[in-house]
Amino acid sequence: MKRLLAFALMTMTVAAACGGGAGTASPSPSAAATSAAPSKTAAPTAAAVKVGLVTDVGGLNDKSFNALANQGRLDAEKDLKVQTSVTESKKQEDYVPNLTNYAQQKYDLVIAVGFLMTNATWKVAKQFPDVKFAIIDGAPANDKGDTENLPNVANLFFKEQEAGYLVGVIAATMAKNKVGKATHNTVCSMGGIPIPPVDRYIAGYQDAVKTVSPTTTILNGYSNDFVDQAKGKEVGLNHISKNCDILFQVAGASGLGYIQAAKDKGVYAIGVDADQAYVAPGTVLTSALKRVNKAVYDTIKAVVNKTFKAGDNSFNATNDGVGYGTLDPAVPADAKAAADKALADIKSGKITPKDAVQVK
Amino acid sequence: MRQPSFDWTQGPAIPVVSVLFALVLGGLFVWISGHDPIQAYAALFRGAFGSPYDVSETLVIAVPLLLAGLSVAVAFRAGLFNIGAQGQLLVGAVAAGWVGALWPDLPGILLLPLTLAAGVLGGAAYGGIAGWLKAARGVNEVITTIMQNYTIVFVMHWLLQNGPMQAPNAFGTPASAPIGAGAILPIVLPDFLVPSSRLHAGIVLALLATLGFWFLLWRTSLGYELRAVGLGMRAAAQAGIDPRKRMVIVMAIAGGFAGLAGMIQVSGLFHRVYDGFSAGFGFDAIAVALLGKNTPVGVLLSALLFAAFSRGGTLMQSDAEISSHLVEIVEALVLFVIAAETVVRAVARRWGRPVKAAS
Structure with missing residues (x-):
């Protein structure tokens, strides 16, 4: 009996708590109305274009790829008066x-943000031929894994090897001249998993180092992860123990651990995709930029402009x-000049950075 | 103390109260973050059950959660803490993906049972290792199963990244070759009912497994022995039940349930194995089993609840612009409250005594 009574008491307490919770919560719509769903309340014009963005498992806070794509979406929402929405994927x-x-x-x-969604995009785009799709870093792939272009899917590709080449020039120039903390003439890179967009960055990087400074030792590794920073750090510490003093990360959030290792051990790092100078000032020399935001923005604009x-x-x-990206003060003027020359040469077609990894 | 006529702590009261409490507290977080909790939960509900398609997607997520939940629950019943459902699920997936792609031209009547057996046996063997280590060497299963979770992840990296299982043409991503058509579980909802539904026959297997879980534990002598070991190892040993032998068996059964979950994800959804496959189901399963109090109906209901959270949380983000991580907060709060059950019980007893004294 007493237990029943206790139960009744408990229920009442909880009910009261629920009521209280709801009570305190109810005045919030006024506060919420301003912040909640600005895109919904932004009074879309009669034919406002609706854009949905789906992130991969890296999520919006990867400070890299997905974050950039989302930036492009937000920019487009502001400039182009489109109605947008975003969904984070938690699992494949x-x-x-x-x-x-x-x-x-x-x-x-x-x-669709990311190479991992090529098959998913193919499946869905085929079912909804009236909806336009864009996939970053990939092309629709059918169930056999073959690329199958669809009339409603735009494949947004980047020449990552060009960005990798530019930062590779900076790294090689500094390694060759033993600038600052780069005293061992050894540069390294770490990918997330060996998929083409990752490897193109690394390939361009290695190509530049081999071209600019053939005597420099190159090491490469993979964290086998795009999320776990601990794994990135482990690879970083390993590389540093092998005399690396410039570490280029191509591993999304996992790569932040690689940068952390460089910071802890007092060597240099190079960021990827987004401008990661802010991650560790004094450690991050520069970043290989892949302007995913621009690709997203331009694609939305193309839909608006038909x-x-x-x-x-x-x-x-x-x-x-x-x-x-932003150059750290540690980067000497000759390294910057070399990178700018390489950029001009790539634009003029004088240099075509390699897209296959040489040092695995 | 006398035997109570009705012990509310054994019924659904605590789980229900936990969920309500977590929802209220989660609502508070939404409110603090400057959104309307009612709107958030409405979006969550719509996302999970708003249309037939949403319901079918919720069920797609519930299937592996239910099976992995049964895996954790069966071990709990025998007094073991199986943190390794995730690893066992992955072993099941790898085994099923391998067998399913080994003879792609076999007819379904042969290939599907073979794939199923590979998944279940793979998971069972992996779970059995942890059981054996505990029985023979006294190694705590919590430690070994956690370690096993990592082992299989790295084995999968090796298998799928330029390893023996990587398909030459798998979207360039680390993935295995597709399984044969015969190994694919059919979609159970036709297109005219729910367009583009992904709900596959795995749900039937999961429900059968739930029935099997009940039958095993409450209708067989092995189940009786397992529960006896779970209630008190020494007492069980005194009664002539060898607890060590039962440890191996129950961990193998637990691994079998999780392995089935992995097999179903391969045969029903992906038709191949990816690196980074089905992340996290095995860990959510611990919460599912705890909330479900290791009973078949409880695990079924809490798997549905967690699936609804998962599906609804995604939609909450796109519809109401509230971070889908809120759902993770609510899930954590549920766990927190359940974990505090012993405290709640103690408090309830305290309350009980003065009431009796007064009356």
């Missing part, structure tokens, strides 16, 4: 339903799709 299982969700709601453009182009769309040094 989520890609198909997340893309389908936007397609079912008749969004005009659904953007100039959407299915199939391959290339973003490269010539159209400012790739480049290098």
Whole structure:
């Protein structure tokens, strides 16, 4: 009996707590109205274009790839008066339903961020031929794994090797001249997993080092992860123990651990995708930029202007799709000059950075 | 103390109260972050159950959660803490993906059972190792199963990244070759009912497994022995049940459930194995089993709840612009409250006594 009574007491207490919670919560709509769903309340014009963005498992806070794509979405929302929305994928299982969700709601453009969604995009784009899709870093791939271009899918490719080449020139110049903490004439790189967009960065980087400073030792490794910073740090510490003093990360959030290792041990690092100078000032020399935000923005703009182009769309040094980021004061003027010359040479076609990794 | 006529702590009260409490507290977080909790939960609910397609997607997520939840629950019943459902799921997936792609031209009537057996046996063998280590060497299963989770992840890196299982043409991503058509679980909802549904026959297997879980534990002598070991190892040994032998068996059974989950993800959803496959189901499963109090119906319901959280949370983000991580906060709060159950019990007993004294 007493237990029943205790239970009744408990229930009442909880009910009261629930009531209280709801009570305190109810005045919030006034506060929420300003901040919640600005895109929904932004009074879309009659034919406002609706854009949905689906991130890969890296999530919006990867300070890199997905964050950049989201930046492009937000810029477009502001400038182009489009209505936008974003969904984060937590597992690979989520890609198909997340893309389908936007397609079912008749969004005009659904953007899949990342190479991992090639098959998911193919599946969904085939089912919704009236919806336009864009996939960053990939082309739709059918169930056999073969690329199968679709009339409603734009494939947004980047020449990562060009960005890798530019930072490689800076690294090689500094290693060759033993500038600052770079005293061992050894440079390294770390990828997430060996997929083509990652390897293109590394290939360009290695190509530049071999060209600019053939005597420099090159090491490469993979963290086998795009999320776990601990794994990135482990590879970083290992590289540093082998005399690396310039570490180029191509591993999303996992690469932040690689940079952390460089910071802890007092050597240099190079960021990727986004401008990562802020991650560790004094450690991050520069970043290999892949302007995913520009690709997203341009694609949304193309849909608004009805100039959407299915199939391959290339973003490269010539159209400012790739480049290098903020330079740390540690980078000497001759290294910057060399990078700028390389940039001009790539634009003029005098240099074509390699896209295959030489040092595995 | 006398035997109570009705012990509410054994019923659904605590899980239900935990979930409500977590939802209220989670709502508070939404409110602090400057959003409307009612709107958030409405979006969450719509995301999980708003349309037939949403329901079918929720069920797609519930299937592996349910099976991995049964894996954790069966071990709990025998007094073991299986943190390794995730690893066992992956072993099941790898085994099923390997067998399914080994003879792609076999007819379904042969290939599907073979794939199924590979997944279940793979998971069972992996779980059995942890059970054996505990029985023979006294190594705590919590430690070994956690370690096993990492081992299989790295084995998968090796297998799938330029290793023996990587398909030459798998989107350039580390993935295995597709399984044969015969190994694929059919979609159970036709297109005219729910367009583009992904709900596959794995749900039938999962429900059968739930039934099997109940039958095993409460209708067989092995199940009786397992529960006896779980309630008190020494007492069970006194009664002539060798607890060490049962440890191996129950960990193998637990691994079998999780392995089935992995097999179903391969045969029902992906039709191949990816590196980074089905992340996290095995860990959510611990929460599912705890919330479900290791009963078949409880695990079924809490798998549905967590699946609804997962599916709804994603939609909450796109519809209401509230971070889908909120759902993770609510899930954590549920766990927190459940973990505090002993405290709640103690408090409830305290309350009980003065009431009796007064009456």
